Amino acid sequence: MAKYEKLVEQIRNQIQNDIWAVGDKLPSLRKQTETTGMSLMTVLHAYQVLESQGWIVSHARSGYFVAPKIQYASTTESDVTVQTTETIDINDFIFDVLQASRKPHIIDFGSVYPDPTLYPRQQINKSLIAAARTMPTSSALDNRPPGNKELRQLIAKRYAAQGISVSPDEIVITAGALEALNLSLQAVTQPGDWVIVESPTFYGALQSLQRLNLRALSVRTHPREGIDLESLEKALQSHPVKACWLMTNHQNPLGCTLTEAKKERLIELLSQYNVFLIEDDVYNELYFGANKPLPAKAFDQDGLALHCSSFSKTLVAGFRIGWVAAGKMALPIQKLQMMSTLSASAPIQLALANYLSTRNYENHLRKLRRTLEQRKFATWQMLRAHLPTSVSVNYSEGGYFLWIELPQHIDAMVLYQLALKDNISLAPGKMFSVSDQFNHCLRLNASFDCATTEERAIKRLAELVRAMLDE
Template sequence: MAKYQQLIATIQQQIAAEIWLPGEKLPSLREQVTLSGMSLMTVMHAYQVLESQGWIQSRPQSGYFVAPRAEFLTQPASHQKVQLAESVDINAFIFEVLNACRDPAILPFGSAFPDPELFPQRQLMRSLNAVSHSLTPMDALNNLPPGNESLRKTLAQRYALQGIQVSPEEIVITNGAMEALNLSMQAVTEPGDWVVIENPCFYGALQVIERLKLRAVAIASDPQHGMDLDELARALARWPIKACWMMTSQQNPLGCTLSSEKKAALVALLALHQVTLIEDDVYGELYVGGEKPLPAKAFDRHDTVLHCGSFSKNLVAGFRVGWVAAGQHARKIQHLQLMSTLATSAPMQLALANYLSTRSYDSHLRRLRQTLAQRKNLARQSLKRHLPAEAKINDSPGGYFLWIALPKQVNTTELYYRALAHNISIAPGKMFSSGDQYQNYFRFNTSWAWGDAQELAVSLLGELIAEALT
């Protein structure tokens, strides 16, 4: 174990043993150098990792402090465990909310995307310029489905680093993760089929179900532990389920990540019933800690998991490049893509392949995870300062979303419109369910740099909530 890891473990143990309590100041960097006998660089590295993991917080000109203890919402006992939807009609409202986030005058706490300033724009533009000068007419043909060979090989190598054997031939490059998820669902279902989704779930799943005319079995997901597998087993025994769409890491909107044991149990259960898992893993790189959690795909022994990823949430949104590790369904997905969007942009594929060859990606990801953790801490503390005491914030590590529960008398769709009149956007709970169970919840994007404007907006949001409670 490296020295900085030893120091990390020591401080974690001290915090767990309540030697240092939440809110208390830790020894300064120089004090820790004296106490530990380690170099200043080693101590700085340890403190930075602890901060990125949410154990401690830095305060300008004040030092490092123990972060508040994580709080987790629980699934209300009154909530339905299973909810059926013969049809879904939510696309118009989702379009309205997402469109509002495009206005530069609005603080986009309702956005699904991270702050684009966090992305390495200059390096990506250099890669795009480099490939643009060497493009040939044949490149358009060479990058038709399944996509750029170099990019697919790089992705296969990244899978291999986690011990997951995926051939480049199984990978199909798509126009972002949404196309990967759309095509995956289309490949394994027919109109009228039943599919399992989480509740609450990523609204993209609801849009796909609406577009493909599918029927949904929505199973309640606990904010800390994710979907109840016992309820899933009962649903699989009762309905002719064809597919299950899930986010197993950094679930949107809850933020929870399933344990490896639960991911393995999920894959085994679905394989037993011959149900395909469509794994939406777009936030998988935004974990905390020193080791990336394994996706459910790592436990796939029967080629029943279609693993979908994207560069949009962790590298560049505008390129719109995603992929699916499709296994036996790769050929069918290629055919479906040819009949819909034809192919993913050749210059964007080539630019990403060029950038990934520089080996800058992992360095960028480390910086990104650290910055997101710091900003999430700042946003969380601001929300706790300004929102009424009745507001409950789900505090899952990683990612850049907070899931917030308000008292039942507060309708967050109405709150959304009132906040929007003040140029503040939130993502109301209505976006994440086909029912009305989450009308008093909202999702909050914490990826933005924190300053006076953000603090003032959260203060105003707190006032609007307080008014709704009176």
């Protein structure tokens, strides 16, 4: 066993035996070298391994700390592994919830987007101005589907950096990830087809199924381990499934990421049953460890994975630029796009191509990931400090969502309505399912700085929860 492996095992055992508690600061690298006699690089390697395994987290200029223990929501123990839904009717409810969050001075814990102050607005604006100055009169034609050639090449290079071979010709630029997902789903299904989604799932998937008159198979999904592949296979065996809409990295709302082994097995199953994967991977850049997680598409050999992502969660939400690496389905998707939005905004495509051609994006991403990790950890600590112990707060490494499970008899919709009166927006669990299974759950956006206003809001939420428990 190598020296760094011995140190990894030693610290891991200490954490398991509660010698180091959650939130405790570990000895500095220099202190650990003095104690163990190991080199600085050996200690650093050990700490990086522990961080990649989720045992510890690093905070810029502060050192290494014991990571929160992932908590498991009891909802995953349900006997309901696959739920069939012939008719979906959820759009009106989701619309009402999203509209309510537009109140002035709202503390938007229910938002799907990260804190807008984290976006590099000045740099993006410079690229937008540069694009406007140099934009040719033919730009509207040049940037029609499949989209700006330079932007597609830059995206293809980002795939190549992970060892994934995607031709720029396979990429279609869209007006945000949701259009990429909708067009992909429309290209591989017909009204009345069965589509597999996670349970709980991103509400946008449910809205898309409703709009396209598709039927849903909701498959049990674990807060840490992700979709239950045994249940998924049962669904594939029992129904003529045409597509799966899944989030393999930092799933919304749970936050879970599938292991590479599970992603590979997922692709094997879908290939066996000839089912398309609509892979919603909009949070793939927001990882906390040392390495960016691979998409399931990396294991696809049969062209069944349509990988969708965007810049809305990392750069600017309002630009609405996404894409799909669609492989053999690129041309059908382009045709569908021509009949709907025609194309994504030409000036915005040019501005993003300008910005991505610099080193600014990588520098921004590194800073963004550090900030989100610190804020998510701080928000988790604050929630645990103020909420009753009967409330579960599920922490995951990556993204910026926390999945909160209240005791089964508490209705999160009631909590949502009470919080809204105090200008606090939440995302109730009912948004993420066509059943009542998650009515006692809610999703909280942890991308905001835990300043006085946010801490006061969390304390108020805790007061409301305690009052509901006492009733």
